[in-house]
Amino acid sequence: MTDTPPGHHLSDTLIKIRGLHFSHGQHVIFDGIDMDIPRKGVTAIMGPSGTGKTTLLKLIGGQLKPGSGTVEVDGENVHRLGTAELYALRKRMGMMFQSGALLTDLNVFDNVAYPLREHTRLTEAMIRQLVLLKLNAVGLRGAAQLMPSQLSGGMARRVAMARAISLDPMMIMYDEPFTGQDPISMGVLVQLIRNLNNALDICSIVVSHDVRETLSIVDYAYIISAGRVIEHGSPDDLRASVSEWTRQFIDGLADGPVPFHYRARPLLEDLFDNGGRR
């Protein structure tokens, strides 16, 4: 069954994922995932740590190749594209990494200007205006001359956001934007993601395991675990879900379908096994 948001036309789909399989060695990360991510609005991809949420973003961005299955972005099969076509597609994608991934030898201004200088022939005066506008959108115009090492984690992510929107992309992927943030920074990032999406009218994909913050701003969400999509729907649908998996994740229960204990032998067997020693 295709996991498509209800009332959603395929022409509205920006990203279409079908039968996606991906493994790291023997470890299966995705075991046949289907997803449709709309062209407009904020979509969340949630799931416990280690379920491959960041890997999914890398598959969408063409940084990893799947074992089988397809990922189509704006009608183009990402993993069939040549390098030039893939780079052309990436110019229309923005990505905010968990660490910010700012270039540490450039200041804030030059980091945001970097994609513009690489991919456009705009004059420096024009680039300056654009960069200041992007930085203003994330509230950091005053920090333009700071180096990345002088920024807090939240500020670095906001600069990364400004850089991600510098080429006016059709979509932005946010990788764990709220992890490790204090309540104020988190509130700022939550609002920024929503407001930027409203202002730019694009597709935003938020990968996160921060349930409350994420569900407060998204239009649609997928929950993945154990290599499969276990549930998807609007935030209200997910909050009302009776699925054991979804309940454990949303309510933050320590034990459930995702077990508290890592795979191991029975405790007694382990305790009384002296490893062959007397």
Added chain:
Amino acid sequence: MMNAVLERFRTIGHRTLSSIRRLGRGHLFLLNVISVLAGMMTRPGLLIKQMYSVGVLTLIIIVVAGLFVGMVMALQSYYALVDFGAEDSVSVMVVLSLLRELGPVVTGLLFAGRAGSALTAEIGLMKATEQLSGMEMMAVNPMQRVIAPRFLASFLSMPLLALIFSAVGVIGAYMVAVMLLGLDDGAFWSQAQAHVDVHLDIVNGIIKSAVFGFVAAWIAVFEGYDCIPTSEGLGQATTRTVVYSSLAILGLDFVLTALMFGD
């Protein structure tokens, strides 16, 4: 018992395959770097910046080491030759040793320790902090913007640094032999001039240092790019850069010496 033996064979096999795979990755990486070198010409600023970082900032250690190596060589040569009344040949011994061997080899070893390890650490840290991934997602090829300038700057810097090392070494030898030990100024220079062949000694020395520069640069950028992006992985990669580069330089020096100076 049998299981332990089989396990030992399995480990050896696994390590061998892993080394061969790594060697293959290293060569593909090199091809990839070479294929983007031409595209780098549109951004000469990147190369100049790296030439400063890799070459100019390595100058101090090269100059100081060259000076002391030249001085020590002059002293040792003098003590060995004075018994035979051949102390006027001190300059010949020092200059030939510097141009043919010590210049390229010691510069290569110092370069691997100072610039090579720094390159590996820098690239590895860029990988660990997702800067390389970030560039890829901005449709910027990190091979072209990060790896190629560092590789080319290292390759071009090495022969220049080796020449500077040898030149400073000769000055050090002059200071000891002429100013300290009182050898004749004219004999020092004329003996050196008479016995140094431009092609055989100077050009071959430059070729050697260019080869060492190529290998040291390749190892340094590959180890950084291929490292496990953790603090432990980064430390191991930096160590590997220094060890592999040093061994490669010493091994290649033997091969090149046999090819260049053999009959």
